[in-house]
Amino acid sequence: DSFYKDDLIILEFSSAFSIIKQGILDSYDEDHKNQTQKLDRYFEFLEKQNYEEYVDQLIMIFPDRLAKFYSSNIITTLLTNSLSIVNELEEILGYYPVAIETPLLTQLQQFSLASMFMGLLFSMILSLFVVISVILVHSLLMVNIQKQYFDIGIKRMIGETESGIIMSVLIQTFTFSLPGIIFAFFLC
16 A cells, blocks of 8 residues: 555644644534533643654655765765665664665666766767877877978078977977966866
């Protein structure tokens, strides 16, 4: 038997009976007003009872640390974090027979394989982009080096010294790589 949200009422013990009592008194007509004294005694008796002893279902919502539990995309870490709190609750309840259900974790566990697949797919696409960028940088450097062979030959024919050629190669290399280094520094 499952119940729907229309079949569920959540009341706090401290205010439940005063609300019920007021509802009953409001529905009484003048003929039944003399029975209010019996009703008052009955509700005084009910208010003195400890109804926490009769609870058959305890619904626990994780504290402010909720984001910590559900933010991990690794299902084993998520289960470990969440079940540690559930185990603490079970220890607090003591020797009473308790059946613990974690419906949200069950739903998350069903979708963990899809989440893991999407993470793997994203990692593969990212590594593909890294390989493409490395190939692009390599081909640009090779074109630049082939161009440099011609430029160095012309400079040597004009009479450029060896140290001047090395200095111009270092300056060109530095100006080629500096924007990428700065961009990577601010990006990370």
